[in-house]
Amino acid sequence: MRETRREFLAAAAGAALVLAGCGGSSRSDGAQVTLDFWNGFTGGDGPQMLALVQAVEKEHPEIRVRMVTARWEDFYTKLPAAVASGEGPDVALMHVDQIPTNAAHRTIMPLDDLVRDLDLQEDDFAAPVWRAGAVDGRRYGVPLDMHPIGLYANQQVLSEAGLDPESLPTTRDEYESALEELKGKGVQGHWVTPFFFTGGHQFMSLLWQFGGDLTDPEATRATWNSDAGVEALEWMRSLIAKGYSPRNVGQDADSIAFKNGQNAFIWNGAWAIGDYGSTEGLEWTLAPLPKIGSVAAAWSNSHNFTVMRQPTPDPQRLEAVKVLIDGVTRSPAWAEAGQIPARRSARESEAFRKLEAQSALARQVPDLRFAAAAPGLSDVRESTLDIAVAQAINGSRPVREALDDSARRANELLALNREKYGT
Amino acid sequence: MKRATPWLFLAPYLLLFSAFVAAPVLYGLWMSLHNWDQFLPEKPFIGLENYANLFTPGSAKAGPFWDAMLATGIFTLFSVPLLVVLPLGVALLLNRRFKGRAVFRAIYFAPYVLGVVVVSMVFRFVLDPNIGALNHLLGTTTPWTTALPWAWVSLIGMTVWWTLGFNAVIYLAGLQDIDRSLYDAAAVDGAGRWQQFWNVTLPSLRPVTVFVVTVTILASANLFGQSYLMTQGAPEERTRSAIMFIAEEGFQDFNLGSAAAMSYVLAMFLMALSAGVFFFFRKRGAA
Known part of the structure; x- marks a missing residue:
């Protein structure tokens, strides 16, 4: 053959x-x-x-x-x-x-x-x-092509809050102080959603930024429940706790709010360029994600x-x-x-x-990350990690417990996949 | 020849039934005994393992499956009583003589002609916690679609609004079928409105009610579109219905064997429930 x-x-x-x-x-x-x-x-x-x-x-x-x-x-x-x-x-x-x-x-x-x-x-x-x-x-x-997520900023909202719309935050300190500034002006700057779009993409980017990874290189074992994963999710939750994001954000609501000028930043995919570009009266700009963790990284497909x-x-x-x-x-x-x-x-x-x-x-581009290559891996992630991220962001489960439990179930599913696909 | 006659009469339906109901049912049963990925050449026989996985507490398949069954159960438990009682009330009102009756009949039935996609998308944006019209009007921040129990309130409320008209029309047809002379006889015996309803209307509607209850239970247990489109299973897959999960398992994760086993477990529940409904109404009829 x-x-x-x-x-x-x-x-x-x-x-x-x-x-x-x-x-x-x-x-x-x-x-x-x-x-x-x-x-x-x-x-x-x-x-x-x-x-x-x-x-x-x-x-x-x-x-x-x-x-x-x-x-x-x-x-x-x-x-x-x-x-x-x-x-x-x-x-x-x-x-x-x-x-x-x-x-x-x-x-x-x-x-x-x-x-x-x-x-x-x-x-x-x-x-x-x-x-x-x-x-x-x-x-x-x-x-x-590549379509990573990046930092979109609503320039009008930033100017109104007295922030420079031309130089976007690049570090954790800069980002958090910008959010604090916005909060002072009554704007919840960064809406955190429990959905894969955009919460899941943000979590994976942060996981990599804090030095973690989704799986081992052979994709036989989930590793997102590492300290890096916990730090990443804790940071996302802190945005809600500090009042930079409302609770219970619905799917796409963060993006619609961005277009309406209700928030200032959104970590969204390249696919939003066309949408925001054709939105009447929206002045926006795009930059690489700020470095929240120890290394620059962004999820991409x-x-x-x-x-x-x-x-x-x-x-x-x-x-x-x-x-x-x-x-x-x-x-x-x-x-x-x-x-x-x-x-x-x-x-x-x-x-x-x-x-x-x-x-x-x-x-x-040099900092982009893609998931490891294993059959069925994205489906496993969807039925385990995505739920854990939602649970943690909604506050219905402690971060580490949610990540540990999802990793355990993912390992079981990955083993079943290896058996099925003979890899 | 004589022996063949009944079979000849049965043949057209029997043919369709065998090809599109019986054969797939048996094929599904066969699939559920295999590790069946439709696109892999090897489909190893694994006996009852797919079923055993579902009944092993804490396993990766059992957890989400029973969560999804629970979600479907909650939806059915709360939506069926509402969808059996409210439409009856509406039908009774619409059966009276008043000006503009036809208009009201049309209004109550109207939502039912909309597709599930239209209804779900409209409600999703009306009910959105942060940017939705409802919270804006009420001045609240209720998480209608993103937290429990609100997501259930929204899903059930939307489904009642959407399908109430259908059940009401069935009841209305049943009401119009009741012999007027029964009411006349009851009135002669001195029965008031309430007694007439209790002793004439309800017993006469029994066959219609059995139909409405059974059909509504099955429709509710098949919950898919509403939660797929409006809540996307949120929060955290807790409004992900059994059918949604089975579809994911079979067509997204390519585990048709396991999905078939899940379908059989769901079907067993539905058969038991339907049998219970018939039994309940028959017993009442005999008494």
């Missing part, structure tokens, strides 16, 4: 060389390839992705792409089912933390040969995001190109997939959708530097 795949990929690589020699514009056989390309960009980012795809089509008239979008929640149940029944797309974008599960399900195939043909290396990207796309030493994803397994692999289609992946990841235009391009050349381009908010976020 493995041997035949290698042979076929070798043949594909040979075809690539021939193609390169043709210069791409006119091909002797003139055969058209229509690729199916799936992703979850159902919002304003959908048309932007389509424009990138069309740019590739324009440059390579022999390639046609049918782009299909589904909400991410549905996408991750539909994709493996479609591939298993032989109806899957050729290529798809998925979040890097979903790659291990899809690799274990044999929904996606290793791309070691593909990246070798395209001569893509860690140095062409950013190290953390490049490493996140490999499972057990084999590459499954080619990163398109990434969209990765993945290639689906096919009942009968077609070298010609695989060749077209390669062209599509290379073309789209090269383009800095994707950054306009509120993303940081993963590819260094795109990130260092003039076009990207002009995007202020995205460039500000990109300053924390």
Whole structure:
């Protein structure tokens, strides 16, 4: 099985060389390839992705792409089912933390040969995001972007409170004194939510900042109940205790309050750039997260190109997939959708530097953290850690007890997953 | 030929029943005996382990499952009585003759035509603790969707508002079906309004009530959309219903075997509950 795949990929690589020699514009056989390309960009980012795809089509008239979008929640149940029944797309974008599960399900195939043909290396990207796309030493994803969380600030609220809206706090002391200042002016500056958006992202960033980690490197054991985890959650709770945040904040309420000028700061993901940018009358700015713990760190996720397994692999289609992946990841235009391009050349381009908010976020690229790669890990986190964070923020359970209990249950689920996936 | 006739009459339904009810039920039972990930080639047989996990206190599966069962139980316990009694009151009022009766009938039924998504999203923002309209109007900071018991008050209140009209229409049809001569006879015997209600209306409505109670219990036990959309299971998954948890286990975590076992446990509870309802009403009927 493995041997035949290698042979076929070798043949594909040979075809690539021939193609390169043709210069791409006119091909002797003139055969058209229509690729199916799936992703979850159902919002304003959908048309932007389509424009990138069309740019590739324009440059390579022999390639046609049918782009299909589904909400991410549905996408991750539909994709493996479609591939298993032989109806899957050729290529798809998925979040890097979903790659291990899809690799274990044999929904996606290793791309070691593909990246070798395209001569893509860690140095062409950013190290953390490049490493996140490999499972057990084999590459499954080619990163398109990074979407970390960052510090958004409502400039009007800051000015009204007598704070400088141009220089945002970068340290724990600065951040806390800004919140104290705001409190004095009757503004609860930073709303802490018990939900994954945004409370969960904040907790993970703080966990890393205090020197902790979610799991051991092999993802066999949860380690978020370390002292670092306790410190991180205690700090989040202290924001409520000191009156910098209301209690019982609902999902998305922190973000809506930010747009309404009811709070000053929100630690939100890159995806909010588009939303805040299109909010009438909102003056905001974006900066890396303040360093609350001992090291700079921020949670991030990434969209990765993945290639689906096919009942009968077609070298010609695989060749077209390669062209599509290379073309789209090269383009800095994707950054306009509120993303940081993963590819260094795109990130260092003039076009990207002009995007202020995205460039500000990109300053924390070296400090970005991604979860370890293990099948089912994100689901385990969701059913254990996310609940513990909510319990602690709501004050219904002491921090350490909530973290310990969730880690114990996570270890049990991780063991079941290892048994199931045979890893 | 004669022997075949009943089967021929049964055939159309029997075919659909076998294909879409009986076969999936048996297939589910088979799945529940395996470590069944629909996208892995190996689906090892593990006997009753999926069930045993659910009945092992403190295990990673049992805890959240019974929490979710409890959430569904709480919702059912409080929503069913309200959804059985209130619509009856509404139906009695709407059955009287007064000006604009048709308008009121339409108003009470109107919320039911809305989808669960519309209703839940509207309530989520009306009830939001910090930015919602209700707290703003009342000048309070009640955590309607983010703390207990308020999240239950909101979920049950919303569901009653949303589905009350449906049960009311069923009762109304039942009321209109009651023979007028029974009331006349009762009046001749000197029965007052209250006695008429107690001795004519309620007994006549028994079959309708059995239907309403059973359907409402099953609908409440299938709680999914409201808590999925309005509270997202919050606070801390404590309003995460059994169906929500089973869907996560099966389709998000890809543990269909374990999810099937959970479904069977839930189904057993519902069957016992439905049997109890029938038994309760039959006994009263015989007395």
